[in-house]
Amino acid sequence: MSHEDxxxxxxxxxxxxxxxxxxxxxxxxxFGGPNxxxxxxWVGVYIFFxxxxxxxxxxxxxxxxxxxxxxxxxxxxxxVFRILPPYLVILGGIVAFVILRGEFFTxxxxxxxxxxxxxxxxxxxxxxxxxxxxxxxxxxTLGIEEKFYLVWPFLLVAIGIGAAKRKFLLVGTAxxxxxxxxxxxxxxxxxxxxxxxxxxxxxxxxxLAGGCLLAILLHYxxxxxxxKPLTHPLAxxxxxxxxxxxxxxxxxxxxxxxxxxxxxxxxxxxxxxLLIVLVSPGPLRWLLGTAPMRFVGERSYSLYLLxxxxxxxxxxxxxxxxxxxxVSALTVFLVGLAIADLIHRWVEKPLIDVGxxxxxxxxxxxxERQAPPRPAEPHAEPKPEPAPAPATSSAS
Numbered sequence: 001m002s003h004e005d006x007x008x009x010x011x012x013x014x015x016x017x018x019x020x021x022x023x024x025x026x027x028x029x030x031f032g033g034p035n036x037x038x039x040x041x042w043v044g045v046y047i048f049f050x051x052x053x054x055x056x057x058x059x060x061x062x063x064x065x066x067x068x069x070x071x072x073x074x075x076x077x078x079x080v081f082r083i084l085p086p087y088l089v090i091l092g093g094i095v096a097f098v099i100l101r102g103e104f105f106t107x108x109x110x111x112x113x114x115x116x117x118x119x120x121x122x123x124x125x126x127x128x129x130x131x132x133x134x135x136x137x138x139x140x141t142l143g144i145e146e147k148f149y150l151v152w153p154f155l156l157v158a159i160g161i162g163a164a165k166r167k168f169l170l171v172g173t174a175x176x177x178x179x180x181x182x183x184x185x186x187x188x189x190x191x192x193x194x195x196x197x198x199x200x201x202x203x204x205x206x207x208l209a210g211g212c213l214l215a216i217l218l219h220y221x222x223x224x225x226x227x228k229p230l231t232h233p234l235a236x237x238x239x240x241x242x243x244x245x246x247x248x249x250x251x252x253x254x255x256x257x258x259x260x261x262x263x264x265x266x267x268x269x270x271x272x273x274l275l276i277v278l279v280s281p282g283p284l285r286w287l288l289g290t291a292p293m294r295f296v297g298e299r300s301y302s303l304y305l306l307x308x309x310x311x312x313x314x315x316x317x318x319x320x321x322x323x324x325x326x327v328s329a330l331t332v333f334l335v336g337l338a339i340a341d342l343i344h345r346w347v348e349k350p351l352i353d354v355g356x357x358x359x360x361x362x363x364x365x366x367x368e369r370q371a372p373p374r375p376a377e378p379h380a381e382p383k384p385e386p387a388p389a390p391a392t393s394s395a396s
Contacts, residue, residue, distance in 0.1 A: 001231040001280045003224045007062075014278035015051060016297030017288025022047040023300035024333065025247075026138075027307050032329035040250035043267055045141050046207055048304075050271040052145055053211025060156055061219045070157050074359050079149060081355030085347045086302045087142065091116055094135050094309050107132045119146040122199040135308035144204045152212065203261055207268040214272045218279075230273060233282035240277065240284060243270045302340035302348065303333075310336040 022044035029041020064070050095113075098104050108129045115124040116136060121143035217223030229235065246253075246267055253263055278285050287293070296303070311332045315321055321328040 001228075003221055003228075006218060006224065006231075006279065007065075009279065012055075012279045013289030013294055014285035015055070015275070015288075017290070017293035018047060018051065018274070018278060018297070019300040020293050020296035021288075022051075023296065023304045026304060027333050027336070028326075028329040030307060030329075031311055031324050031332050032326055033324040035326055036329065037251060038248050040247055040254075043247065043250055043264075046204075046264065046267055047271055048141060049145070049204060049207045050211040050214075050268055050275065053148075053208040053213075054215045054272075054275055055211075056149065057152075057156075057212040057215035058219065060153060061215065070153065072153055072157060074362070075149075075153050077355050077359055077362075078352075079146075081351045081358075082348075083142070083146070085351040086343050087139070087305065089343060089347050090302065090305045090309075091136060091139075097309065098134070106130075107134045109134060112136070115143075119143045125199050133308070133312075135312055136305070138308055139305060140199050141204075145208065148205055148208045152209075203264050207264065210268045210272055211275075214275060218276070227276055230276045231280035233280070236277040236282050236284040239270070239273045243274050246270055296337065299337060299340040299344045302343045303336050306336040306339055307332060310339065 025039050025041035025044040025047075027041075028036040029039050029044070032039075060070050060075065063074075095104070095109060098107050098109060104110075111127070111129045112124055112134050115121055115127065116139065119142060121136075122140040123143070125137065125140070217227060230239070250263060250267065254260060257263070278288060311328075314328070314331050314335055318331070321331055
């Protein structure tokens with residue numbers, strides 16, 4: 001694929017399919033029982049991290065090329081109307097549900113909401129709560145992402161990402177600044193087997209930054225030239241095989257090697273390579289870009305957040321599904337997808353459109369303010385009446 005073709009791609013349907021796989025991996029890992037542990041489904045969140053960093057940075061870089069600037073206000077309008085509506089609807093539904101069941105206090109929501117409403121989700125597990133399942137613990141990834149995007153776009157603007165020269169040096173400087181600040185707000189590099197340490201680990205921000213770095217390399221001609229061989233359809237074979245093998249063996253490697261940071265970095269790199277394959281023409285992009293894969297992928301955000309409450313309701317309705325097995329995971333997936341579809345149609349898409357309209361009106365007002373004033377028209381002198389045309393005969 002040529003660099004021009006890549007820059008001309010307005011949508012990457014294969015990435016929707018990858019979102020679908022990531023969300024499905026997480027659900028089947030949590031509720032599918034021993035038959036699905038081979039998926040190492042918990043690493044699906046790292047696929048989301050790489051995807052998120054790549055897509056957000058790509059949008060910002062293309063905005064820079066298109067308009068000559070990066071509008072931070074437009075970025076945050078898009079983020080607010082994309083992230084908050086489904087998040088607040090699902091969280092509000094959970095709160096209403098536990099209040100009706102008389103479990104608002106026993107499930108520690110007065111304490112939990114301080115974290116969930118300020119996007120400090122990843123710190124809740126280690127905050128000393130009573131440990132009751134509040135159905136929203138999976139939202140810890142949102143806390144990581146939202147803090148990353150409070151900083152990264154500002155750095156892109158501050159270093160002048162669109163500068164004609166020294167852009168790679170500037171980008172590298174920005175990433176070093178960002179990642180040097182990250183350990184100050186996280187639990188550090190320790191992982192081990194502690195869930196609390198994993199939630200707050202610094203590594204998450206480096207994985208997000210990996211997606212950002214891939215977007216930068218692909219956006220500029222020099223970086224794209226290095227990665228261009230990976231856009232060949234045959235490159236998909238070794239990359240997809242390596243990604244699948246590492247996914248299937250990550251749990252075992254995690255336990256046997258104790259090289260947890262290196263394993264996550266390696267998985268992030270393989271995910272980055274897989275993204276190159278999926279934005280390039282080929283059978284794998286076609287497969288993950290099919291309508292069913294796009295359908296699930298477009299609803300994967302809500303589906304991911306719904307897995308906890310949906311599992312609880314499913315088990316209450318059918319107690320036999322309390323044991324984690326394939327039918328339990330499949331039921332949670334299908335019920336969650338149905339609810340996610342309603343949220344996508346009635347909440348997510350309409351609010352995204354509201355954000356787009358706000359940005360359009362804001363940009364229209366900006367253009368009006370920047371437009372040069374029209375020169376006043378000079379006073380027009382009255383024109384003399386034209387002389388009547390000479391009479392002519394029909395013969396002339």
